[in-house]
Amino acid sequence: MSIRKLFLLLCVATSMCFGFAWAQEDDVQDEQVLAVVLGEPITVASVLPSEAERKTMRDKAKEKYSALLDYKIQMATFDNVLERIILDYAKRNSIVADPDLTQQFETKFGGEFARNKKEGASKSIQEIAKLEVIKFLVEKALYAEFGGRVIFRQSNPQMPVDAYRTLLAQYKENKQLTFDDESLETAFWDGFSEPFQYEIPVENVSFNKPWWL
Numbered sequence: 001m002s003i004r005k006l007f008l009l010l011c012v013a014t015s016m017c018f019g020f021a022w023a024q025e026d027d028v029q030d031e032q033v034l035a036v037v038l039g040e041p042i043t044v045a046s047v048l049p050s051e052a053e054r055k056t057m058r059d060k061a062k063e064k065y066s067a068l069l070d071y072k073i074q075m076a077t078f079d080n081v082l083e084r085i086i087l088d089y090a091k092r093n094s095i096v097a098d099p100d101l102t103q104q105f106e107t108k109f110g111g112e113f114a115r116n117k118k119e120g121a122s123k124s125i126q127e128i129a130k131l132e133v134i135k136f137l138v139e140k141a142l143y144a145e146f147g148g149r150v151i152f153r154q155s156n157p158q159m160p161v162d163a164y165r166t167l168l169a170q171y172k173e174n175k176q177l178t179f180d181d182e183s184l185e186t187a188f189w190d191g192f193s194e195p196f197q198y199e200i201p202v203e204n205v206s207f208n209k210p211w212w213l
Contacts, residue, residue, distance in 0.1 A: 034047070037085060077188075105133060106125055148166070149161055152197070158205065158211060
């Protein structure tokens with residue numbers, strides 16, 4: 001079970017999460033700034049599930065809805081932060097998506113994406129494939145630059161966690177990554193801190209090819 005799924009089950013079971021103020025039932029504060037990356041804010045509105053998704057969540061979660069919405073907003077914020085920093089690092093280091101790897105990703109996951117695509121999805125399979133390839137190439141470069149521990153997560157089978165933390169700390173030190181909520185910031189950095197569920201032995205770490213090949 002992934003860390004995210006475990007955290008979600010705990011949140012929904014206890015109705016606790018972090019009790020963030022932006023997601024109390026229907027009183028969603030759309031314009032509240034959650035984080036700022038490279039001078040661009042991430043607001044609640046930019047990471048909020050669609051109205052249709054919230055209705056489904058409310059119907060299924062019932063009294064646990066606020067906890068579930070907290071979790072969804074939090075995870076979307078973290079994904080947004082990482083995506084912006086990954087793309088910035090790629091730009092600064094002239095890393096571009098390899099066409100062959102991109103096509104291989106589309107071939108492998110295109111059918112599944114088409115079957116499960118939600119109406120109004122924000123990204124196409126082509127955009128997702130390009131981002132995943134850039135992410136892999138950035139992680140390969142980060143590991144080469146910073147080294148450190150690599151961990152397994154269901155969402156990322158080979159995550160250079162120490163290298164990520166070093167890079168993110170640089171952005172924080174340069175005021176290029178800030179959070180407007182202390183609890184949210186703590187939760188973000190906890191994702192790059194011990195304990196880790198599974199650390200990959202250094203002799204088994206290889207960035208010769210992406211996880212989907």
